Amino acid sequence: TSQRKQASRQRFVTEFSQCLFDFVVQLLPTQEELAVKEDVRKLLERLIRTIEPDSRLLSFGSTANGFSLRNSDMDLCCLIDSEDRLSATDMVTMLGDLLERETKFHVKPLPHARIPIVKLSLDPSPGLPLGIACDIGFENRLALENTRLLMCYAMIDPTRVRSMVLFLKVWAKRRKINSPYKGTLSSYGYVLLVLYFLIHVKNPPVLPNLQQIPPLRPISEEETHLQGHNIWFFDDIQLLRQRWQSANTENVAELLIDFFRYYSRDFPYSVGVASIKNGLLTKDSKGWQSDLDSPRYNDLRERNRFCIEDPFETDFNVARCVTKEGLYTIRGEFMRASRILASRPERAIVALAQLCE
Ligand code: ATP
Ligand code: MG
Structure with a gap:
């Protein structure tokens, strides 16, 4: 009987594994959804640049780390490459006003939150049956890095x-x-x-633990640290996959x-x-x-x-x-x-x- 039990367990896990896989595949975002989201990001970036010409708008969170489900929200982070930039609080207020005037988004600026953000949403429409929800934050470089870490783990x-x-x-x-x-x-x-x-x-x-694999060449403190935190991790996943299994x-x-x-x-x-x-x-x-x-x-x-x-x-x-x-x-x-x-x-x-x- 123990052999029979073993066989029945094996049958279950094989079948369950396949089920999980099929289930997850149908929950992935469609190409169309990804394209619409990219268009939204570009549109918002263009608008932000009318306030801060040196800014970039980058995706983080699930839209960027490979763990995105159909209709998940968009997390966006604005980086400003100039020295004398506006504070996050001012940016949130100004961007909130601008988006309210120029777009069809519902806009909710939260300039005084612990992390100031602008919350946006778009009502469902024929092309976007579930609408879009999106948060825009500023200078959140650590979030961009942890998104990259998660993405590397997903790629292994x-x-x-x-x-x-x-x-x-x-x-x-x-x-x-x-x-x-x-x-x-x-x-x-x-x-x-x-x-x-x-x-x-x-x-x-x-x-493997990507944060504990030693770097291939010596790396300066400046390169590995961001806002006082050590953000180094081994990110050459192609090389890793050749050497580690x-x-x-x-x-x-x-x-x-x-x-x-x-x-x-x-x-x-x-x-x-x-x-x-x-x-x-x-x-x-x-x-x-x-x-x-x-x-x-x-x-x-x-x-x-x-x-x-x-x-x-x-x-x-x-x-x-x-x-x-x-x-x-x-x-x-x-x-x-x-x-x-x-x-x-x-x-x-x-x-x-x-x-x-
Ligand atoms: P979902 O698809 O449900 O939106 P998600 O992968 O986008 O999932 P969120 O929980 O929305 O995950 O988080 C998005 C990003 O925000 C994370 O990748 C991380 O960079 C940052 N983040 C979220 N929650 C925290 C937290 N408690 N501490 C630090 N960073 C966080
Ligand atoms: Mg998210």
């Missing part, structure tokens, strides 16, 4: 990494645990959880089953910090938790229920928005997923439908 093993990440993003949205404003986790946070799992938990690892041969389904099991059972939420750069760290070592019961430490504890270290801004907890209730819900969802997959329904497609119900 496109099939397994992209399928896993895209599935997890859809799953988190369908299960309603993807709202930092409501106490759960951002997409960026989920992507970091997947990468942490593939780099540090799986043995043998599915991905993962010894891990599990398919997407096996990895996903293990992923859900790890985050429902094994990750040490109360004391641990997931870091793609440094592996598993402790909250204590980062000063992100204190056992003291004084109210002074309460805020710290509330903000650090769930800890995911940013790859570059290492003093920044990407999951600081996650509340006590949010974490409870997220862990409950990991357990639910794990339970569904462990029960191995007769047909893989049924498991998939149940997961994303």
Whole structure:
């Protein structure tokens, strides 16, 4: 019987892997959608240049890192190459006025937010049945770099990494645990959880740690640092793929089953910090938790229920928005997923439908 069980498990993971792949493919943005988004970016860049002639408007986030789903929002970042540039707050106010006058976008400038941005949206139309949502920020160079890091990880093993990440993003949205404003986790946070799992938990690892591979030639501090943060990582993925190959041969389904099991059972939420750069760290070592019961430490504890270290801004907890209730819900969802997959329904497609119900 153990042989029969083994065979039935093998059948399930093979079928489930194929299902996942087919499911994800139909959620990718169409060529048409990508083209429209690029047109929007160009239009906005032209308009911004009437205020700051030396500016460039670049895509970051999912539209630029290979983890984009159909109809995902556009994250844009404006870089200004001149010395005496306007402040982000002034740019947001001026650009807000300009876009309101010159375009059909709904415009909402947020000049006084922690990171000042202009929020834009376009109503659905025949060519764009779902409309467009877009945020424009300024001088957010670290976000451009972390987008490039995620893109490099996606390129190392496109099939397994992209399928896993895209599935997890859809799953988190369908299960309603993807709202930092409501106490759960951002997409960026989920992507970091997947990468942490593939780099540090799986043995043998599915991905190398790009931030710990030594550079091919000596590199100056100036080249590796941005705003006081070390942003160096090995980005010659073509060369890497010639020299390094993962010894891990599990398919997407096996990895996903293990992923859900790890985050429902094994990750040490109360004391641990997931870091793609440094592996598993402790909250204590980062000063992100204190056992003291004084109210002074309460805020710290509330903000650090769930800890995911940013790859570059290492003093920044990407999951600081996650509340006590949010974490409870997220862990409950990991357990639910794990339970569904462990029960191995007769047909893989049924498991998939149940997961994303
Ligand atoms: P979606 O397709 O759901 O929009 P996304 O990949 O664009 O997903 P977001 O969570 O929208 O992910 O984040 C977009 C970018 O913003 C990230 O790539 C990252 O550069 C930056 N970012 C988002 N959240 C954080 C955060 N908590 N800390 C640091 N950077 C963040
Ligand atoms: Mg986004």
